[in-house]
Amino acid sequence: MQAYIRNAERKWEPIFRNIMRFRDSNDTDGPPGFTILELRDYIKEVLKKKISDDEVKDMFLDLDVDRQNHVTQTVFVKEMSKLPRQEAFQHAFDMQDYNRDGYLGVDEIKVALDMVGVSEERAMKFFKQVDSNKDGTISRKEFMKMV
Known part of the structure; x- marks a missing residue:
């Protein structure tokens, strides 16, 4: 199980960091995870996917399991590993x-x-x-x- 967790972390942590790059550099007091807007920007600009705001919202709601309006690295890795x-x-x-x-x-x-x-x-x-x-x-x- 430990190996599974380490592999999941190695796989998903770089993607989490890439999503976080879409945070406004002036936003030093932002939440400890990415927001729906940062996810949207990542999908549209990095992945070059045409995706509706409703699809982004659904995807974000699936990830934001604790309903904090942001997704932390720990939650992201766990949810993506499911x-x-x-x-x-x-x-x-x-x-x-x-x-x-x-x-x-x-x-x-x-x-x-x-x-x-x-x-x-x-x-x-x-x-x-x-x-x-x-x-x-x-x-x-x-x-x-x-x-």
Whole structure:
């Protein structure tokens, strides 16, 4: 896990610093992270992407998880590192969806968790927590909320 964190930091910290370069040099009292305007300028000027203000806003809101109107380096690295985890969880979901119906039933969860040494009791507790709509199955959306 430590290696994963170090790799994520090496990958995303330079991008964070590049975004921060769009801060007005006179703004010495700015927040300890980038703002929506700095993100917009980075995307448009460095990445040369045509992107609407609404798209920038959506992207920023996804990153600004603590709703401080700025994104710190720690939060940026953590949020940007979620994509590989999400892909791994999607793959795990597909691997356990034996009948390919797009849902995980209680038996599929029990088998999956038994393979990693989780008791049936804990597997049932997990299932009940993740099955948020209480329909007796875990949808991909419910499963991905764990990430």
